[in-house]
Amino acid sequence: MSLPKAVKQQQALNWQLLCNRQDLVANSGVVAWVDGAQVALFYVPTDTNGQQLYAVDNRDPKSGANVIGRGIIGSLAGDLVIAAPLYKQHFRLSDGTCLEYPEQRLRTWPVRFDGEAVEIAVR
Numbered sequence: 593m594s595l596p597k598a599v600k601q602q603q604a605l606n607w608q609l610l611c612n613r614q615d616l617v618a619n620s621g622v623v624a625w626v627d628g629a630q631v632a633l634f635y636v637p638t639d640t641n642g643q644q645l646y647a648v649d650n651r652d653p654k655s656g657a658n659v660i661g662r663g664i665i666g667s668l669a670g671d672l673v674i675a676a677p678l679y680k681q682h683f684r685l686s687d688g689t690c691l692e693y694p695e696q697r698l699r700t701w702p703v704r705f706d707g708e709a710v711e712i713a714v715r
Contacts, residue, residue, distance in 0.1 A: 605702060605713035613708045616645075621661035621674070623650050627714045631701060632661035634685055636672065644672070646685040647703040647712055652676045653696045660698065 608626075616622055616635040624631050630650035637643045650658045655678045663674040666682070668691060673682040682691045688698035702713035 606715065607704070607706075607711040608714050610703070610710045610712045613705060613710060616710065619665055621663060621665075623658075623661040626701070626712055629699070630658050630661075631712065632663075632674075633703065633710070634665060634674065636665060636685075643705070644685075645703050645705060645710065646672075647701040648674070648683065648685060648688050649699040651698075652678060653690075653698070654679050654681060654693070 610624055610626065610633070616633060618635055618637050621632045621634050624633060631647050632650040634646045634648070635643065636646070648660060650660045652659050654676065657678060659677045660674060660683070662677050666673055666675060668682055671691070672685045673691065674685055675682050681693055681696065683689065683698050684691070688700040690696035704711050
């Protein structure tokens with residue numbers, strides 16, 4: 593019996609310890625250095641799912657500034673988004689796509705809790 597494709601992909605990821613849960617700030621961004629890139633982590637506690645964790649590129653593609661981690665979390669059209677601080681464009685936290693400018697995109701990383709540890713997948 594073979595494993596489903598999603599399980600195989602999850603197993604193939606190289607999970608790396610990034611920080612601890614206590615280092616995160618609920619509904620806000622925290623920036624970390626990962627494999628040569630600044631990564632903005634967003635921890636969003638929810639009533640239904642318990643908690644959600646996202647990792648996106650900290651570099652704003654429009655301005656070139658490393659400021660996404662200072663953006664404001666919100667919801668637009670049912671999507672959880674981060675508003676870029678300088679030009680106010682909105683990026684989906686789930687996949688990094690920009691709602692206003694489809695040509696802009698933030699790189700995303702798989703991220704998870706392992707107990708109190710926050711782990712990020714690097715390829």
